[in-house]
Amino acid sequence: MTRFSGKSVIVTGCSNGIGRATAVLFSRYGAQVTITGRDSERLEVTKEKMLKAGALPQNINLVVANLTDPNGQDHIIQSTLKALGKIDVLVNNAGANIVDGTSNTDQSIDLYHKTFQINFQSVVEMIKKTKEYLIKTKGEIVNVSSIAAGPQALPMAPYYAASKAALDQYTRCVAIDLIQYGVRVNSVSPGAVSTGFLTAMGLPEQAQQKAESFIASHKECVPAGVLGKPEDIAELIVFLSDRKRSSYIIGQSIVADGGSTLVAGMHAHDLHDMLGL
Template identity: 30%
Template sequence: MHTFVTGAASGIGAATALRLARRGPVALADRDADGLVATARAVTDAGGTATAHVLDVTDADDVAAALDAAEKAGGPVDALAHCAGILVAGPVLDTAAEDWAAALAVNLTGTVNVLTAAARRMAERGAGAAVVVGSNAGNGPRVGLGAYGASKAAAHNATLTLALELAGSGVRINVVAPGSTATPMQTAFGGAAAAEAAIAGDLARHRLAIPLGRIADPEDIAGAIDYLLSPDARHVTAQVLTVDGGATV
């Protein structure tokens, strides 16, 4: 399995790359060149094979060029783990137009650019699997996450629609929707204090506690992605697998 992993420089993307490298070569993609080097080194140190591709997911030509380079180096890409994304936080009335635009550009347009480019190639070959990392904030409203949640909800819908459209082609497409996860994005959102608040829940913010009593590790999300890309999930498509410790019920 040759997997194209976006957002591979850190967090969920890096953990996913390390996990999937056990199954075959991984093509690492991110706008953070230094982070890509670190992840590629970790993959090779663990005995895997990796190529690194600097790209901006909002640029469709950039995405196509990276996929071309990945396939030239490692053969056809038959799996996709799209982990790239940004967090925009704040009340809806206080969110600036440029922040709405940024969230939609990366989390929606970026998803569409990467997913369609990879899935089109897979469909032409008659096989493949893709997973888009969304968010439990895309499953329903979250106070203070209006722009982020809206961008993720739109990405969920576009992903699942494509899954249905390509279901007869041999390509499976699913969404993994994490909750709070110990990543640089979580640190930017408030670090340990925000993590503790997420675990405890806040009825004033219409947010349930996390029943399992902790936020996720990136490896928890990587494991879900690994499953959905594996033959064990051969009859699973157009689904959202929420991985948030039971916070969404």
């Protein structure tokens, strides 16, 4: 399929989960893709999946880099320009809920800085550094946020939630600034998605499976009764990257959460059960 034939795409955070699924989907649609992350072995797995999806080897640019390092950002961008010639789409997917043993209002200030550096500052820097190239191609930017941004609270991880809320507002501001140059900016806000996110926080695989099972089986968590898949979010990212299909969507954060943000705990329970009828 050639939906993105001739388009050059950067996807950050491709070692697993949503980033990997997005890179594979872009490849299936004929795009040239820069995949990047810190884990070279996992990036090779992503590359193999892209090749199986139909990507040509010359259409995959693999870059091992630390996105929180300005030199790493420059390497990603310059490598893309050298290998693929231009930048049509920037997908700021990389992010993390970093843990250090603290939680709630006891979270450390060091954790605050690290969380905002990857979830917010790196996005700001990548947009600033790719702006001139995206203006040339009348390109697209898609940021990956989270329903943790609110308005409901996430008291156990306030820095993660606040960084995503900041990203949502930044998306809106940048969207209005850049649309005058023909560049569209939007974001996606996933809910509970099975991505390995919890194991990246240090939890064992068994604990993640237990948590995912609990969330999926409680309708006050996910009314749909099932966790999302990385591919669900990838489809939305690709949709927002497609000018032909989403041209009039500007500065929006599209929620994909199985209904989670539509319910309060009380409303999720059957009235007859609550009344004992």
